[in-house]
Amino acid sequence: MSTIATSNIPLPTEAAHHGSLSDLLPSHWPTLVTAWLAEDTPSFDYGGFVVGSAPRTAQLLCKSPGVLAGTPFVDEIFKQLDCAVKWHSKEGDYIDTSKDSKGKIKVATVKGPTRKLLLGERVALNTLARCSGVATKSRKMLDLVRENGYTGILAGTRKTTPGFRLVEKYGMLVGGIDGHRHDLSSMIMLKDNHIWAKGSITAAVKAAKSVGGFALKVEVECQSEVEADEAIEAGADVVMLDNFTGEGIKVAARSLRDRWRGKREFLIESSGGLTEENVRGYICNDIDIISTSSVHQGVAHVDFSLKIEHGSEVPAT
Incomplete structure (x- = not known):
């Protein structure tokens, strides 16, 4: 461009x-x-x-x-x-x-x-x-995502340079995107290692909710619709559909919306290797957040x- x-x-x-x-x-x-x-x-x-x-x-x-x-x-x-x-x-x-x-x-x-x-x-x-x-x-x-019809949130990630995060997150905001969580204290994100260490998504979300209180959202990284359903049932505020294919995430996001409509309020995030070259294939307005490290890693x-x-x-x- x-x-x-x-x-x-x-x-x-x-x-x-x-x-x-x-x-x-x-x-x-x-x-x-x-x-x-x-x-x-x-x-x-x-x-x-x-x-x-x-x-x-x-x-x-x-x-x-x-x-x-x-x-x-x-x-x-x-x-x-x-x-x-x-x-x-x-x-x-x-x-x-x-x-x-x-x-x-x-x-x-x-x-x-x-x-x-x-x-x-x-x-x-x-x-x-x-x-x-x-x-x-x-x-x-x-x-790029706006030109291709996406109306949701584009966010960076926590994959920033140690000691320089404040500058890099600031740069994201100047560029007009969301800085996502700034640190481990900003939101409770339960990734695969948290789930494996705790034993289940349900147990991990329950433990997170017990200390996070009303002020902190809980996000759960999910590798399948089954895991996303468990996270939503357990009370997750955000489900991250991680490393799905472009078509796979569109199907999963629509399915989750339909299945939980009127039952639970939650946000859907898409993440995992998204770049300028491939993000067009993932654009879908059933997804609330597209997160990527490509806006700050190796730029x-x-x-x-x-x-x-x-x-x-x-x-x-």
Whole structure:
């Protein structure tokens, strides 16, 4: 796809009556940035000695097309280094680098002491590139399923990078999709190993309900309609039909809907190896949620660079 269309579902960043997505971030998140900076400069800053602390201006350039995501993290990185960032593009904007003859679009200007600009450079670029890559892939996948008639929820998964989950889940939200559960405390998901260890779906759901209370949903991974029926009967809020074929999941979802209509309220999730290449075959509006790790595992990063001004031509904004 040469461009990424705007889906018919409003993206979080487009809902003007809501706060900024950065308002979701927990109070402790700047400590992540502190740790990233400490990892990159654990002792002496030798390059910083070379350049010194005279004030300079740098341009943050986008060099490949994609959705801009992760600006709060970049702001905090440079804030901790006594630098200031002025953005020329907004979180969630699609940056079309073909609009510049050199394929470079200026998305922000950063000012501060030279050595501190360079201390933040790689940490900021890595974070922005990864977060924007997740947002770009998420939006592209969302547009694909919408264009093929799916009206339900597209969600990411918990298969995220240890220590970097907050950024990746944030990127999914900027891309317009659901972040699914963020951690083991967010929802009780009973997978095959839970079931085998407990002995049965019914016993596992009963135990989960006894401690989860009214506030936590219980989801059960099911390999067949028989298992899904047991999970629904036991009181599961969500049944995940895992690793079904495209046709198989359509038959199973319709059958479950018909069999339990008026008897139980539940959601159906489809999961297991879904990608841009095969998701069309799984699209069915009897399914409430399509979840996939392909929007955040192995995605291409959006290419950014930071260039200190030295009198050369400034790229287009």
